[in-house]
Amino acid sequence: MNKFTEDDLKKELETKEYEYGFYTDIEADKFPIGLNEDVVIAISRKKNEPEWMTEWRLEAFKVWKEMKEPEWANVRYEKPKFQEISYYSAPIQKPKLDSLDQVDPELLKTFEKLGISIDEQKRLSNVAVDIVIDSVSVATTFKKTLNEKGIIFCPISEAIQEHPELVRKHLGTIVPTTDNFYAALNSAVFSDGSFCYIPKGVTCPMELSTYFRINEGGTGQFERTLVIADEGSFVSYLEGCTAPARDENQLHAAVVELIALDNAEIKYSTVQNWFPGDKEGKGGVFNFVTKRGLCEKNAKISWTQVETGSAVTWKYPSCVLKGDNSVGEFYSIAVTNNFQQADTGTKMIHLGKNTKSTIISKGVSAGKSQNSYRGLVQIGPRAHNARNFSQCDSLLMGDQCGAHTFPYIEVKNKSAQIEHEATTSKIGEDQLFYCNQRGIDTEKAIALIVNGFSKEVLNKLPMEFAVEAQKLLEISLEGSVG
Amino acid sequence: MLQVKNLHASINDKEILKGINLEIKAGEVHAIMGPNGSGKSTLSAVIAGKEEYEVTEGSVLLNNEDLEDFAPEERAHKGIFLSFQYPIEIPGVTVTNFIKTAINSTRKAKGLEDLPAKEMLKLIREKADLLEIDRKFLSRSLNEGFSGGEKKRNEIFQMAMLEPKLAILDETDSGLDIDALKVVANGVNKLKSKDNAVLVITHYQRLLDYIVPDFVHVLHNGKIVKSGGKELALELEEKGYDWLK
Ligand SMILES: Nc1ncnc2c1ncn2[C@@H]1O[C@H](COP(=O)(O)OP(=O)(O)OP(=O)(O)O)[C@@H](O)[C@H]1O
Ligand SMILES: [Mg+2]
Numbered sequence: 190m191n192k193f194t195e196d197d198l199k200k201e202l203e204t205k206e207y208e209y210g211f212y213t214d215i216e217a218d219k220f221p222i223g224l225n226e227d228v229v230i231a232i233s234r235k236k237n238e239p240e241w242m243t244e245w246r247l248e249a250f251k252v253w254k255e256m257k258e259p260e261w262a263n264v265r266y267e268k269p270k271f272q273e274i275s276y277y278s279a280p281i282q283k284p285k286l287d288s289l290d291q292v293d294p295e296l297l298k299t300f301e302k303l304g305i306s307i308d309e310q311k312r313l314s315n316v317a318v319d320i321v322i323d324s325v326s327v328a329t330t331f332k333k334t335l336n337e338k339g340i341i342f343c344p345i346s347e348a349i350q351e352h353p354e355l356v357r358k359h360l361g362t363i364v365p366t367t368d369n370f371y372a373a374l375n376s377a378v379f380s381d382g383s384f385c386y387i388p389k390g391v392t393c394p395m396e397l398s399t400y401f402r403i404n405e406g407g408t409g410q411f412e413r414t415l416v417i418a419d420e421g422s423f424v425s426y427l428e429g430c431t432a433p434a435r436d437e438n439q440l441h442a443a444v445v446e447l448i449a450l451d452n453a454e455i456k457y458s459t460v461q462n463w464f465p466g467d468k469e470g471k472g473g474v475f476n477f478v479t480k481r482g483l484c485e486k487n488a489k490i491s492w493t494q495v496e497t498g499s500a501v502t503w504k505y506p507s508c509v510l511k512g513d514n515s516v517g518e519f520y521s522i523a524v525t526n527n528f529q530q531a532d533t534g535t536k537m538i539h540l541g542k543n544t545k546s547t548i549i550s551k552g553v554s555a556g557k558s559q560n561s562y563r564g565l566v567q568i569g570p571r572a573h574n575a576r577n578f579s580q581c582d583s584l585l586m587g588d589q590c591g592a593h594t595f596p597y598i599e600v601k602n603k604s605a606q607i608e609h610e611a612t613t614s615k616i617g618e619d620q621l622f623y624c625n626q627r628g629i630d631t632e633k634a635i636a637l638i639v640n641g642f643s644k645e646v647l648n649k650l651p652m653e654f655a656v657e658a659q660k661l662l663e664i665s666l667e668g669s670v671g
Numbered sequence: 672m673l674q675v676k677n678l679h680a681s682i683n684d685k686e687i688l689k690g691i692n693l694e695i696k697a698g699e700v701h702a703i704m705g706p707n708g709s710g711k712s713t714l715s716a717v718i719a720g721k722e723e724y725e726v727t728e729g730s731v732l733l734n735n736e737d738l739e740d741f742a743p744e745e746r747a748h749k750g751i752f753l754s755f756q757y758p759i760e761i762p763g764v765t766v767t768n769f770i771k772t773a774i775n776s777t778r779k780a781k782g783l784e785d786l787p788a789k790e791m792l793k794l795i796r797e798k799a800d801l802l803e804i805d806r807k808f809l810s811r812s813l814n815e816g817f818s819g820g821e822k823k824r825n826e827i828f829q830m831a832m833l834e835p836k837l838a839i840l841d842e843t844d845s846g847l848d849i850d851a852l853k854v855v856a857n858g859v860n861k862l863k864s865k866d867n868a869v870l871v872i873t874h875y876q877r878l879l880d881y882i883v884p885d886f887v888h889v890l891h892n893g894k895i896v897k898s899g900g901k902e903l904a905l906e907l908e909e910k911g912y913d914w915l916k
Contacts, residue, residue, distance in 0.1 A: 618723065623759040625743035626719050626752075627773035627829065628780065637772055641763025641812070 223272045226250060229377050232276065236346050239353060249366035249376030256370045262532040263561040263593055266501045269440045269475060276378045276411075334394060341386040342397055345413050348384035355386055359417055363446035363481050363509070371442040371477040371503075375411045379444070382413035387422040387453075396651050398427040412443040418453035418488075425456040427654060440475050441499075447482030447490055451512065454489040455482065458650055460658055463498035465529050465665075473500025473529070480504065486512035486541070493649045495658045496523040496531060497665040505563065507536035510544035510572075517546040520646040522658075524639075524665050525558030525590070534564040534595075539575040539605070548579040551643050554590035555666055561593040568605040575605045583613045584642050586635070586666070614642075636663035672697045672868050673718070673837055677729035680717045687713045689893035690729065695837070698865040702879055702904060703872045705890035706912050711872045712756050714890070715839045719753045720746045733837070748780040750836030754826040754843045756872075761813040766825060767795060769813045770832050777833065798831040802858045819846030827855050831862060838862075839870045844878040856881030876908040889915055 229250045233243040258268055335342055341352060348356050366376040387393055418424050428445075441463065449455045457480075466473025476499040482490040492506035508517030519535040537546035546566065554560040566577045583592035594611050616638055624634035639662050640647065647655050675693040679686060687710045695701050703711055717724050718731055720743035731738045733749055741749070761769065774794075775785045786794070799809060802824055814822050823843050830838050840859070844852055859882050863869065871882055879887075879901060887903040888895045889912070896915050897903065 617759075619759050620761060622719075622721050622743060623755065623761075624773075626747055626755075627769070627833070628744050628747035628777040629772055630742075630744045630776065633772065633776060637764055637769070638761055641761055644763035 222274060224250075224274070224276055224378065228276055232378055232380075236349075238346075238349055241353075241357060242349055245361065245366070246377050249373050250378075252367050253370065253373035253377055256373055258370050262503050262563070263559065263595075264501050264503065264530040264532050266475065266530070271374075274440065331395070338391050338394065339388040340391065340393055341384065343384055345379075345382045345384040345415060348415075352384070352386070355417065356384065356415065359446070359448055360415060361446075363448060363483050364444050364479050369479060372444050372479040375413060375442045375444045375479070379411040379413040382415075382443070384414075385416045385424065385426065387418045387424045389419045390421045391419075392422065393424040396425045396427050410441055412441075414443070414445040415448075416446070416455060416457070417448045418450060418455050420450045421452040422450075423454045423456075425458070425651060427458050427460075427651065429460040429462065439473075440477070442477045443479070445478070445480040445506075447480075449482060449484050449488035449490050449515075451486040452488060453485070454491075456491045457482070457493070457506075458654055459492075459494040459496075460654060460661065461494065461496045461498050461502075462661060462665075464500075465498050465527065466500040468527050474498065475501045476504065478502075478504040480506035481509065481536075482507070482517070483509045484512055484515035484517060484544075487514045488512055489516040489518070491518040491520070491649070492535065493518075493520040493646065494522070494533075495646070495650070495654075495661065496521070496533065497661055499531075500529060502529075502531040502533055504531075504533045505535055507538065508546065509538045509540065510546065510575075511540045512544075513541040514543045514545075515541055516544070519546075519548045519550070520649045521549070522551045522553070522643045522646045522662070523560055523562075524553045524662060525555070525560045526665055527556040527558060529556075529558040531559070532561045532563055534562045536565040536567070537577060538565075538567045538569070539572040539577070540569045542571070542573045542575075544572055544575045546575075546577045548577070548581075549645050550579075550581045551646055552581070552583045552592050553586070553639055553642065553662075553666070554583070554592050555586040557589045559591045559593070561595060563595040563597075565597040565599070566607060567598075568600045568602050568607070570601040572602050573604050575602065577605075577607045579607075579609045581609075581611045582642065583611075584639065585613065585615045632667065635666055639663075639666060672734060673870075674732040674735075675714075675718070675729070676732070678714075678717065678726065678731060679728035680713065680724045680726050682713075682724050686727070687724075687893055688717065691890075691893070691895055693888065693895065695868045695870060697868055699886070700863070700869045700871065700882060700884045702884040702887045702901075703870065703890050704874065704887060704904065704907055709890045710893045711890055712841055713893075715753055715841050715870075715872065718746075718839060719743055719751055744776070745780070747833075748777050750867075752830050752833055752835030752838045754823070754830060754838065754840040756841040756845075758814045758817075758822040758826055760815045762815050764813050766809045766811060766813055766828075770795065770829055773829065774832060794832065798828055801831060801861065802828045803854050804828055820848060820851050823847055824851060824855055827858050831858055834862065834867075836867050837870065838867070839872070841872045842874065843871070844873050844875060852878065853881060876904045879904050891915060 226247060229246050230243060233246055361376065364372050366373050385397060416426060447455050447457060463474035463476055484490050490508050494506065496502055506519060510517050517537050521533065523531045523533050525531050534550060535548055548564055550562045552560040552562055562581045564579060566579065568575045579596065581594050585592055592613055596609055598607060616635060620638060621631055621634050624637065625631065640659055643662065647658060650658055673695040675691050678688050678691040680688040691714060705711055717726065720741060738746055771791055778786060795809065799806065804824060817825065823846055826843060843855060847855060856878065859869065871878065884901050887899055887901060889897040891912065
């Protein structure tokens with residue numbers, strides 16, 4: 190993290206995509222609440238989808254109707270009332286503000302701490318910005334570079350129109366519509382998301398970030414992402430944003446599918462900072478995500494995630510190691526404070542020979558929060574010489590929070606080597622006093638200790654994300670000691 | 672510089688310090704000796720402001736200012752440094768990152784900007800060289816897996832970086848081999864000036880051959896039972912503590 194200075198970060202943020210201004214057709218109308226076949230069809234129509242897509246959604250809806258919301262996760266919350274949600278709301282334009290003075294001062298304080306530039310602050314809080322021309326040119330250059338390499342990176346709705354053969358071939362192959370309750374729901378009603386295709390042998394020359402996607406209508410409630418890395422290609426994909434995402438939508442159920450064909454590599458990094466609810470535990474987003482990747486021969490998928498937001502998180506980015514010698518990695522930091530609850534982890538499904546997986550999970554719990562790691566390592570009968578290393582570390586602050594570890598291991602091949610390590614530690618008074626004695630106040634000391642604890646994961650993030658993520662950890666733990 | 676007046680302190684309702692009086696002037700070196708459990712580390716922790724200890728009577732003044740209402744980090748900003756008898760591990764935080772954070776926190780408290788990275792690096796190198804610390808060592812996790820001697824040397828490195836007004840060295844000599852002892856003592860001596868002061872806590876006369884004290888005090892059962900010049904340390908080495916009880 191030494192090369193990338195904060196100035197660079199600021200500069201980069203300043204030149205980032207400016208979302209507004211590209212929109213021409215902003216719908217103000219919402220669908221009536223409730224979900225039935227007509228609504229599913231209407232969503233599909235609205236998006237001008239081909240017949241097969243409509244059918245696919247309807248199929249998913251049929252499955253979903255028969256399913257029950259899962260209850261095995263270590264989280265307690267009042268279940269969303271699915272018939273009281275409106276399933277299609279085109280991006281509603283928030284009221285435009287004239288200056289930052291009109292923005293919630295709390296939000297501005299957070300922006301400042303994150304080191305987000307004034308222009309970016311304006312963009313994020315919907316204040317009119319006057320640097321549009323510059324941003325347009327940046328985005329255009331970006332698109333051009335990708336085009337030259339044959340890389341497709343666009344909203345999934347656009348991909349359904351422009352590249353139906355690719356979408357049809359792969360959509361739902363990794364996370365089938367029948368996979369689970371939320372995945373089925375997402376399949377029926379997903380609003381938009383990203384599509385990415387990297388052609389054979391191509392190394393994507395830049396980090397693909399949703400920031401750069403033109404015409405993106407805010408982050409939808411039901412996002413759908415599909416990333417395909419063709420043989421021998423490489424891509425690093427960044428999802429999310431460290432700026433606090435406030436959203437009226439309580440329920441978020443995204444699906445992400447990754448496909449890494451022979452010798453390909455996908456690095457997928459997420460920073461999730463949805464509104465976690467207030468200090469009393471009111472409000473906040475429910476985040477029920479299904480993320481899974483498939484590795485063919487010699488392929489590799491790495492999931493790296495920093496999770497600080499949401500009131501309830503339910504999320505298990507997984508790898509199916511189908512091809513021989515394929516590699517799956519999961520690096521995660523989940524921070525919970527106040528009344529947040531997180532049940533997250535991964536599944537590593539070893540099917541091919543010599544497959545290898547690594548799991549590093551770091552949970553930090555403060556306040557009255559509950560933080561659970563749930564992981565499955567499964568070694569199939571044909572997975573000779575499969576190897577897994579798992580490490581789950583929990584850091585507790587105070588004595589009102591909880592950390593839990595649920596590792597599941599299923600081995601059907603005797604040649605497998607599996608290692609599991611778990612530790613639980615507390616931030617000690619002695620550690621804090623030591624820092625204090627060196628002039629470091631307690632809040633900063635906690636940030637320092639937590640960053641140290643999370644280092645192995647932070648190091649896996651692309652540089653610009655790592656710097657922001659570090660600050661984010663600091664902010665999410667503010668006020669966690671009295 | 673430092674005045675300790677009739678200081679009584681207890682932990683969990685157990686009185687450990689039972690009326691300590693001590694005055695250290697700028698430019699002086701004081702040594703405190705005394706049997707195990709007599710309260711030496713407690714005294715240093717109370718001066719540094721550790722909150723677990725309750726001061727029941729008396730006061731600690733730094734440059735005539737009562738420290739009572741100041742948090743440990745504020746005392747550090749005022750120039751108090753404690754070299755810990757048992758330095759604490761902070762996994763994943765490098766020596767460099769830790770000291771950088773410490774320096775910049777102190778600067779911030781004084782209304783100064785962060786020290787530019789280049790100057791920070793220069794300073795770190797200079798002080799590491801002074802204490803003959805290998806560069807590679809600086810990127811290791813703070814105190815994690817350090818040998819006893821490495822921990823102590825690292826404490827003095829931090830002291831050299833922070834340039835305190837009053838440095839309290841709690842058994843910094845224990846765990847150091849003879850060569851390391853010379854390096855560390857040399858480091859301390861280099862930093863000594865007429866404007867700062869040092870309080871060394873030790874069990875052994877040996878350290879005092881290198882860091883020569885102006886005064887030696889014997890702490891016993893929470894009280895200073897004898898004070899003298901540097902020859903007192905020699906006498907203790909010879910006779911032990913029994914004759915003072
Ligand atoms: N948290 C605590 N609870 C109860 N007693 C304590 C606590 N901390 C220290 N003490 C007691 O206070 C007394 C003084 O301890 P202190 O560490 O100050 O001694 P010391 O002079 O530094 O000894 P040593 O030479 O062994 O380092 C000891 O009897 C010790 O057991
Ligand atoms: Mg002691």
